[in-house]
Amino acid sequence: MKKIITTAVLAASLFMGSVAFAQTQEIALPSAGLTPESPFYFFDKLGEALQRFFTFNPENKAKLEITFAKERIAEIKLILEDKGVAAKGLSVAEAGLQDNISRATIILAQEKQAGKDTRNIAKELSDEISPANDALKDTFKSEKSALEIRENELKAKIKEARRAGDATLVESLTKQLNELKAQKELLEQKEDEQGQDLDEQEESLDEQMDAKDEAEKKIREAEKERAEIINEAKEEGLDVPAEAFAQFDSLLVQAKAALDSGKYDEAKQLAKQAEKSLEGVDKNIENLKDAKENEQELKEEAEDQQREAEEKLKEADKESAEKIKEELKQKEEKSKEEQEKAGEELKRAEERLQKPESKSEEQKEEPEEQR
Numbered sequence: 001m002k003k004i005i006t007t008a009v010l011a012a013s014l015f016m017g018s019v020a021f022a023q024t025q026e027i028a029l030p031s032a033g034l035t036p037e038s039p040f041y042f043f044d045k046l047g048e049a050l051q052r053f054f055t056f057n058p059e060n061k062a063k064l065e066i067t068f069a070k071e072r073i074a075e076i077k078l079i080l081e082d083k084g085v086a087a088k089g090l091s092v093a094e095a096g097l098q099d100n101i102s103r104a105t106i107i108l109a110q111e112k113q114a115g116k117d118t119r120n121i122a123k124e125l126s127d128e129i130s131p132a133n134d135a136l137k138d139t140f141k142s143e144k145s146a147l148e149i150r151e152n153e154l155k156a157k158i159k160e161a162r163r164a165g166d167a168t169l170v171e172s173l174t175k176q177l178n179e180l181k182a183q184k185e186l187l188e189q190k191e192d193e194q195g196q197d198l199d200e201q202e203e204s205l206d207e208q209m210d211a212k213d214e215a216e217k218k219i220r221e222a223e224k225e226r227a228e229i230i231n232e233a234k235e236e237g238l239d240v241p242a243e244a245f246a247q248f249d250s251l252l253v254q255a256k257a258a259l260d261s262g263k264y265d266e267a268k269q270l271a272k273q274a275e276k277s278l279e280g281v282d283k284n285i286e287n288l289k290d291a292k293e294n295e296q297e298l299k300e301e302a303e304d305q306q307r308e309a310e311e312k313l314k315e316a317d318k319e320s321a322e323k324i325k326e327e328l329k330q331k332e333e334k335s336k337e338e339q340e341k342a343g344e345e346l347k348r349a350e351e352r353l354q355k356p357e358s359k360s361e362e363q364k365e366e367p368e369e370q371r
Helices: 007-016 041-053 060-081 089-113 119-164 167-206 211-235 242-260 266-313 318-354 362-370
Strands: 023-026 027-030
Touching: 023 060, 023 167, 023 242, 027 060, 041 060, 060 119, 089 119, 089 167, 119 167, 119 211, 167 211, 211 242, 211 266, 242 266, 242 318
Parallel strands: none
Antiparallel strands: 023 027
16 A cells, blocks of 8 residues: 555554555556455545645646556556456446546646646656556456457367267356356456546646657557557467558558658647557457357367267167268258358458558548648
8 A cells, every 4th residue: 555644544554565566577567455346445545635635746746646547557457367357346446547647637737727838747647657558458458368268268168068968068168158258248348448548548648748759659659559469460370461551551651751840740640540540450350360260160060060970870770870961961051051151251351451441531631630
């Protein structure tokens, strides 16, 4: 728990534990300490209120809120890892994170309105919160990967149970699989919502920066997002063709040209559009991944049906054998039809990734408005 001013709260903090700082690669997050899941979480909030009360300089107040925001991120990370996406305290920590960044932004905006130069402090705070936000995004991705691993394990167990003819186990495992899929959907929803909220809050903070610094940051973020998409695709065994980034590359070249020309607002908008275009690439990669998995699953299902029929034929009499062969023939025809559809969908997914949609007229016109 954070340092507390008064003796009483200090004693409580010693009882509950002090703040420890952990290094995760290049990202430093404070220890989560108490989380909203704890009945003693109010001590944490009380400590923050006291620190706000005894901090008078506006810049220090803004820095304090970013420190609190980083602790909220650490709390969210810990809750996701220990309790999962359905934990009650997750929403509390998420709301707290938005509040902390919002407070810092409001303080800087008020100082700017009063005629103070906030560019340097805004850059300093942005440089602090950006890697912490990246750590949070990585946490969501890690949790998603963990759920996908468990999902694949359950699918494998279901296949084994079906081969063994254990209907009760198949039913139980299928129920677990459905629950896991629901968790995955909720996690993806939370990831999208939190990511959007964080981007909006960070954008507000960045607006207090020098125009050139802000434009340079947006370009760096766009380039980083592109690299992450390529790396994640490789981890899934997918190669992303260069054509998939044609729109991104074009916009980023324009952004860098605008930056070199001193048109910082235009450079910022073009970099944002470039990063936005990556959403389509990411979606196409996900669709390709799903199409490949579906094709593989259908192939394995057909093999299982063939194996099951062969085992039944060994023990069947002549009349039963004819019936089994007829049933297998019908299943093979249906399976062939489904595999053909899956193959067509896979081909379409590959084509969409290789030939992404061109940028919209709205995207083309937006930079003109900024100039």
